[in-house]
Amino acid sequence: MTSPVSGFSKKNKQEKIQWLVENYLQNDPIAKQTLERYWNSDTALQRLHDDFVENTLSNYYLPFGIAPNFLINGKFYAIPMVIEESSVVAAASNAAKFWSDRGGFKAEVINTEKNGQIHINYFGKPEDLEQFFLLVKPKLITGIAALQKNMKQRGGGLLEIQLENSTEKLAGYYQLHCTFETKDAMGANFINSCLESMAEIFESEVEQYEPFQVSQQFPEVVLSILSNYVPNCRVRAEVSCKLKQLDGKKVDGKDFAKRFVRAVDIAGVERKRAVTHNKGIMNGIDAVVLATGNDFRAVEAGIHAYAAKDGAYRSLTHASIEGDTFRFWMEIPLALGTIGGLTSLHPLVKLALRILENPNARELMQIVAVAGLAQNFAAIRSLVTTGIQKGHMKMHLMNILNQLEATSEEKEQAVEHFNERAVSHNAVVTFVTQLRS
């Protein structure tokens, strides 16, 4: 390829694939077949999925799995998880089972406020802008009455608009900070539509305001958009039990709890560790976020920024031993929807929500937070006892065997062989080669 292609998006799927195969895949018919073998045989269903985004050529498979036995606020859930990393579903299931015998998970929504900003340039007198804001604020609110109608009927809508002087951060920088309640919708479209509409009204009113004309200093909207930083849309998840309930076959409960708390404390002070610690939490969170049709980039960004809220990037989870009790908990910001977006479009998302017994957004926040906490519990437990590689490589054994195109018989023999032996890519290759020779 030495020149750009024109009108690509206007080609149909066959033409796009043809172009790709000609220009990047040496006209290889196998390459084309690889895309096609992932198409669904139900053409209507395939069209639905093709329309989700632009230039769709095929369906990328991520495993849709299930982690049962999650006891949350006294109710048992089977949690659908969409994730490609081996051992995540297994770890979640193990942690769920473990805690179902010890009172289960408690989860609580702390608040559900979303927010968005109209970002403004203004280099005139602050008082003029403040006066103008008082004048225009009611007009902004009435101006979005039609947009808000449905949301208000559901009990949500714009909560408040505040003018923030951010000139200490950046010369001439002000914001209209707007807060929203969006009920069971994640609310991105609603908030952005409200903000852009208010920004238009704001700009048209600016032109008519006399003090700005006198000073010839007019506020100007730079951009308007929701924020994925939602520290006031927060959920808490926790587990606790007596130390002696942590006793295992080879482990003393108190010793285990001490090691566990120490590991969490380390992630509380050391960024290099905190990043991977929180990454493990996100393994659980994103898997449920994906399964329920929510936007994992939004969730990731909001949570990681929250982990850095104190100026240092820290662990999201906390653990303590108080008297004879072990406690492990987490508080995270989480803006999720159970209506709108993909939730009513993607048949497997609909099913995932049904499996969760059609939660509202608040319940889903709790479930997702618990999945994250469970994941972290399982990871830390492995790390402070046997290490993670043993379990991880066992899970990876089947992938390596598939790569070697092992037969069912070979797989059985390999699983038996590696039951008490360390799995490594080399060791598996050697074993299968020996089997075959």
Place this chain on the structure above:
Amino acid sequence: MTSPVSGFSKKNKQEKIQWLVENYLQNDPIAKQTLERYWNSDTALQRLHDDFVENTLSNYYLPFGIAPNFLINGKFYAIPMVIEESSVVAAASNAAKFWSDRGGFKAEVINTEKNGQIHINYFGKPEDLEQFFLLVKPKLITGIAALQKNMKQRGGGLLEIQLENSTEKLAGYYQLHCTFETKDAMGANFINSCLESMAEIFESEVEQYEPFQVSQQFPEVVLSILSNYVPNCRVRAEVSCKLKQLDGKKVDGKDFAKRFVRAVDIAGVERKRAVTHNKGIMNGIDAVVLATGNDFRAVEAGIHAYAAKDGAYRSLTHASIEGDTFRFWMEIPLALGTIGGLTSLHPLVKLALRILENPNARELMQIVAVAGLAQNFAAIRSLVTTGIQKGHMKMHLMNILNQLEATSEEKEQAVEHFNERAVSHNAVVTFVTQLRS
């Protein structure tokens, strides 16, 4: 469900589905069919995907799309993207086309060092630990010779081990900070195997070291694991052009550049804005990370923590006007693999890498960073000109129509109708209802 299920992971897929349908889906045959209609008709292929993780019931579809016209370091790429959010692929394609006419993207790998830590408790004299470390360090290195063999042949391996005294962060906390070069592998399994192996050697040597026996203060390994914080595995992507090259039909290039730079500057000082700004970057990054079989949770965690490295969470991108030149760039940590993991297992991942002309890890770092920068450019451009909702809702139109089960004819009419009108869920419902009455 009032009690946990036992032995769930040992059930086969049919039994797992049966259990789920009985316990959570009211024995609804449609629910079962929904899972089954996503199975691949090729049973060997389906088994491959089932084995990726545990308790897999079906395949979750994410659109596999393509964004052509990416001119990177003088070469045209068509970038595969896996993403469920409408407008991301379109935005990437638009930005790619835009910059292909203006010299394209430049990208550069700055360094490729990975790291991991053995986290240690030790409350004795620091000098004793320092002396012990000098003694044991060669043994740690020789102890992983077999593990390192393949990696060394590929030019990688353990680079250095340093003892870090982190007692100012947490009493009694030390680390063995280990750095690695892992070439075209992401390296998580390799690094974790090395660390756990070195940790074992370390612990066995501890017992025999006399000064520890004298003081009765023994260092103890808490846990050993790689870090997903990889500030020394970094890539830079940038674009630049003359201001007049930014002139559009209705836009003056210099005005546009000023608004653009201001928008980026705001994301540089305001966390609420930075989070969403960076989220948009991750839309592009994660889409390629997923398509190429890499771990997006690892990438997300590392990048967001890097955005907070100065103590405040900030924009990852930067923009400037220097004389008559507009510049826009980003530097991010990015640990990716083009071998190992899913890269040789998932047929669509293999194909995605082929579409990218089988890049090595360094090339993939550049491509992924460019996808992120392009995404951010497209988002900021929309935000400072027309706003994002118009484009976004246009993209969402097809989803709403599918939800209403619109026919091809209805879709055509709707697309025409909404060509010059604002798309909202209500407006589309009203329009289709009218069509049908």
